[in-house]
Amino acid sequence: MKFSLFSVIKYEIKRLVTFPSSRNLLIFIPLITFFFLGFIYINGVLRDIPIAVIDRDNTQMSRLVTRYLDATSMMKVVAQPDSRTTPEEILNKEKAYGVVVIPKDFQKKILTGRSTPLPAFINASSILHGNMLYATLSSVAVTISSGALLQRFKEQGKSFDQSMAMVLPIDVHWRPLYNPWYNYLYYLLPGLTTVLFFMIVFFVAARSLNYECKEGDFQTLLNKAGNNILTLVIGKATGIYIMSMTVYLLIMGIIFPFFGIPVFGNFWHITLLFSVTVFANIFLGMAISAVVTNQVIAMDLSFFYNSPAFVFSGFTFPVFGMPAFNAFYAHLIPYTYFLTGFIKLYQMKTPFHYVFPEIKSLLVFIVIGFVFTLGGLYFHVYKLKSCEKL
Amino acid sequence: MRAFFREIWTLVKRELGIISGDGSIILTIFIAPMLYIFLLGTIYYHKDIQKVNLAIVDRDHSGLSRTYIRFINSTQKVRVKYMPETFDEAKDLFYKMDVFGVLIIPKGFEKDLMTLKGSGVNLILNNSRFLMSNEINKAVQKVSLMVGAGVRLKYFVETGNTPRQAMNLVMPVKPEVSFLNNIFSNYGYFLLPGLIFLIIQQTLLIGLGESVSLEREENLLPSLLKKDRPVFVAIAGKNAFYFVLYLAYSLLAFSTLFPFFSIPVKGDFWSLALLIVLFVSSMILFTNLLSSFFKKQIVFMEIVAFTSYPIFLITGYAFPQYALPALIKYLSYVLPTTPFMDSMIKISRQNAAFTFVLRDYLILALQVLVFYALLHWRWNFLQKKTTKSA
Numbered sequence: 204m205k206f207s208l209f210s211v212i213k214y215e216i217k218r219l220v221t222f223p224s225s226r227n228l229l230i231f232i233p234l235i236t237f238f239f240l241g242f243i244y245i246n247g248v249l250r251d252i253p254i255a256v257i258d259r260d261n262t263q264m265s266r267l268v269t270r271y272l273d274a275t276s277m278m279k280v281v282a283q284p285d286s287r288t289t290p291e292e293i294l295n296k297e298k299a300y301g302v303v304v305i306p307k308d309f310q311k312k313i314l315t316g317r318s319t320p321l322p323a324f325i326n327a328s329s330i331l332h333g334n335m336l337y338a339t340l341s342s343v344a345v346t347i348s349s350g351a352l353l354q355r356f357k358e359q360g361k362s363f364d365q366s367m368a369m370v371l372p373i374d375v376h377w378r379p380l381y382n383p384w385y386n387y388l389y390y391l392l393p394g395l396t397t398v399l400f401f402m403i404v405f406f407v408a409a410r411s412l413n414y415e416c417k418e419g420d421f422q423t424l425l426n427k428a429g430n431n432i433l434t435l436v437i438g439k440a441t442g443i444y445i446m447s448m449t450v451y452l453l454i455m456g457i458i459f460p461f462f463g464i465p466v467f468g469n470f471w472h473i474t475l476l477f478s479v480t481v482f483a484n485i486f487l488g489m490a491i492s493a494v495v496t497n498q499v500i501a502m503d504l505s506f507f508y509n510s511p512a513f514v515f516s517g518f519t520f521p522v523f524g525m526p527a528f529n530a531f532y533a534h535l536i537p538y539t540y541f542l543t544g545f546i547k548l549y550q551m552k553t554p555f556h557y558v559f560p561e562i563k564s565l566l567v568f569i570v571i572g573f574v575f576t577l578g579g580l581y582f583h584v585y586k587l588k589s590c591e592k593l
Numbered sequence: 594m595r596a597f598f599r600e601i602w603t604l605v606k607r608e609l610g611i612i613s614g615d616g617s618i619i620l621t622i623f624i625a626p627m628l629y630i631f632l633l634g635t636i637y638y639h640k641d642i643q644k645v646n647l648a649i650v651d652r653d654h655s656g657l658s659r660t661y662i663r664f665i666n667s668t669q670k671v672r673v674k675y676m677p678e679t680f681d682e683a684k685d686l687f688y689k690m691d692v693f694g695v696l697i698i699p700k701g702f703e704k705d706l707m708t709l710k711g712s713g714v715n716l717i718l719n720n721s722r723f724l725m726s727n728e729i730n731k732a733v734q735k736v737s738l739m740v741g742a743g744v745r746l747k748y749f750v751e752t753g754n755t756p757r758q759a760m761n762l763v764m765p766v767k768p769e770v771s772f773l774n775n776i777f778s779n780y781g782y783f784l785l786p787g788l789i790f791l792i793i794q795q796t797l798l799i800g801l802g803e804s805v806s807l808e809r810e811e812n813l814l815p816s817l818l819k820k821d822r823p824v825f826v827a828i829a830g831k832n833a834f835y836f837v838l839y840l841a842y843s844l845l846a847f848s849t850l851f852p853f854f855s856i857p858v859k860g861d862f863w864s865l866a867l868l869i870v871l872f873v874s875s876m877i878l879f880t881n882l883l884s885s886f887f888k889k890q891i892v893f894m895e896i897v898a899f900t901s902y903p904i905f906l907i908t909g910y911a912f913p914q915y916a917l918p919a920l921i922k923y924l925s926y927v928l929p930t931t932p933f934m935d936s937m938i939k940i941s942r943q944n945a946a947f948t949f950v951l952r953d954y955l956i957l958a959l960q961v962l963v964f965y966a967l968l969h970w971r972w973n974f975l976q977k978k979t980t981k982s983a
Contacts, residue, residue: 223892224891224892224895227892227895227896228895232895232896232899236899236903239903240902240903240906242918242920242921243903243906243907243912243917243918243921244912245918246916246917246918249913249916250916252913253915290773291773291943294773294943295939295943295945295946295949296949312765313765313766316758316761316762316765317761318760318761318762318763318764318765318766318767319765319766319767320766320767320768320769321766321767321768321769322769322770322771323768323769323770323771324770324771324773325770325771325772325773326773326774326943327772327773327774327775327776327778327783328774328775328783328938328942328943329783329910329913330775330778330779330780330783330784331911331912331913332913333772333775333778333783334727334778337731337770337772337778338727338730338731340768340770341734341768341770343768344766344767344768345738345768347765347766348764348765348766348767351765351766352745352762352765355762365709367711368709368710368711369709369711369744369745369748371711371741372706372709372711372712372740372741372744372745373661373706373711373712373713373714373737373738373740373741374711374712374713374714375713375714375716375733375734375737376713376714376715376716377715377716377717377718377730377733377734378715378716378717378718379718379720379726379730380717380718380719380720381719381720381721382720382721383720385720385723387912390721390722390723395902395906398902399899399902402898402899403899406895406898497616498891499615499616499617499803499890499891499894500616500617500620502617502891502894502895502898503616503617503620503621503894506894506898507620507625507628507629510898510901511629511632511633513902514633514636514788515636517722518722519722519724520636520637520642520724520780520784521642521645521722521724521725523642523643523644524639524641524642524643525636525639526635526636526638526639528635529632529635529636529638532632543690546690546721546722547688547690550721551688551719551721553688554688557688557689
């Protein structure tokens with residue numbers, strides 16, 4: 204079995220390197236797609252979201268507020284339209300994502316100890332802008348209020364510390380860990396590259412057996428494997444694994460450093476998690492390949508199964524927020540488990556035992572895929588006797 | 594004219610023959626759109642996340658700290674799931690990703706607030722996924738400001754102000770933020786329209802592209818690009834069925850799917866109808882052009898399967914156009930998706946006047962002309978080649 208196994212591995216690697224389709228999948232698609240995705244988010248952090256300010260007060264304080272809004276890193280005042288224009292018109296016309304209205308008597312009210320509203324209208328069609336503008340506008344309003352309160356307490360003879368304790372009785376020291384810069388490149392690129400990586404692995408595996416029936420020489424391959432299906436399956440899976448790990452090295456060794464994605468965790472722990480997930484995808488792909496002999500249909504099924512993986516993984520929208528049926532479906536995709544484990548290891552730098560639950564789930568996929576691959580092949584080869592009959 | 598329509602009808606029948614004989618195309622254009630829209634659309638059925646888990650380490654165990662915790666727990670999107678005694682226990686929950694934030698209330702919290710010294714709380718957030726950390730941060734900040742305002746209110750009343758005066762003094766500037774076009778700033782409202790049309794677009798791209806590449810793979814081009822058949826007729830006949838089908842899908846999206854997912858459609862019907870006609874036409878011509886360079890159906894599918902994410906991400910739907918690198922921004926306008934998504938949202942959600950989307954319509958119309966010219970040239974070339982080899 205030992206020599207037969209090496210022979211099958213060698214055969215599979217040679218096939219993957221020379222077969223144009225797997226060459227596309229393992230070399231050109233990752234190179235082009237991963238770099239392209241990285242360049243989309245090359246600017247990383249969102250800055251200077253365009254907003255408009257309608258100043259109905261026209262006082263020193265209202266102008267100060269406008270300057271203050273413009274001075275935040277998140278917002279840029281791109282227009283100060285006529286006060287008769289409606290916010291909806293401004294949002295469409297000025298390409299602004301938010302409109303702040305400084306009402307009449309704004310300065311007068313603050314100076315005479317009366318509160319005044321600071322209305323703002325945010326175009327929440329884009330939730331990204333909605334959240335960011337909401338947070339920044341709230342913080343600007345709190346800062347202006349705090350300034351006014353500080354002044355009042357100072358006038359009452361309180362020290363700075365006493366005044367601050369009144370202005371902000373509960374000071375929230377918040378520490379966003381792992382991506383404190385809110386950098387979209389760091390947030391999305393690891394998820395996007397890995398989901399596409401596993402899709403590539405799945406696609407390669409999904410054509411690995413049915414290809415042999417249609418375009419290859421299944422009998423010669425079976426002879427190489429010593430007429431042993433187990434050797435054939437393990438040999439093919441190992442060959443695909445070796446080639447897939449070159450793409451893994453591209454991600455971890457070139458793409459991440461090139462785009463400056465910080466990796467905090469232990470490289471070998473991460474490699475182990477990747478390896479388990481790669482095998483899960485290989486065996487599931489091979490199972491499809493062993494059962495569905497039409498290559499195009501096998502690819503269709505692989506595509507339908509894999510393409511929603513990113514959305515279902517909980518990366519952008521959590522699995523616990525999904526209805527029960529969707530949450531159940533999310534758990535049928537290996538990537539969902541991988542992603543949680545990956546974030547724990549590479550970003551949170553957790554000890555390895557924290558990913559044991561994910562590893563266990565991935566092992567279940569490996570077993571299921573392996574059993575179906577063997578079953579499918581056994582049925583096709585020994586019951587139907589000939590590949591051509593498929 | 595009659596002969597023209599007869600010829601078109603002949604080609605439509607021919608295309609239906611190709612579709613009915615190819616399981617992959619059937620799956621892609623008839624089953625996949627509905628399946629994907631159901632699977633992915635229902636993820637956001639609740640529109641937004643319900644409860645994000647937070648752990649609180651209460652080192653004060655006072656009446657005020659318990660009230661503070663109750664306030665946080667009663668916010669809409671955050672649930673205080675665990676109350677660990679020590680920070681190490683909280684860290685364990687954090688590493689397991691059972692919670693996305695840990696709030697530490699210090700000893701002396703109540704005493705410091707009551708004696709107007711002020712107190713600080715520590716909030717540690719897992720910022721590997723923005724949606725969850727944002728919700729926790731928003732909730733804790735909001736409750737802290739509210740409790741702080743309560744402390745100030747008490748102080749102002751005790752120092753001789755009437756309750757009404759005290760209320761005015763508590764918060765000199767009150768932000769009044771209104772979300773336009775997505776009043777609850779829901780994730781589902783934001784993402785679903787884009788997702789539905791991405792599915793429609795990608796199934797058209799793959800299904801029609803498979804059909805065109807199959808023409809080359811199975812040497813069917815001579816019967817499509819006959820010497821005596823004008824290229825214009827061949828293009829119209831080959832694509833008429835897809836045009837009608839995808840026009841129907843797009844209208845179905847606005848008339849049935851959007852209402853099913855409770856997404857309001859505000860815009861004028863004829864503006865949307867014209868937009869859909871331009872989008873589907875442009876997409877069909879683009880697909881024909883692209884796929885005519887592929888000699889094998891499966892290779893086309895393998896490559897195009899990886900385009901969904903990049904196409905969606907450069908449209909400006911999920912990440913704003915102004916934050917994209919210039920080259921990618923211009924590249925995005927080569928695809929029909931970018932102007933379509935932009936104007937679809939402006940019309941259907943913001944009820945924007947036609948003048949605000951005119952530029953997008955013109956870009957789509959220009960794409961139709963350019964893609965048609967290129968396709969005509971390409972098929973003319975293939976027609977000559979086919980005739981020569983025949």
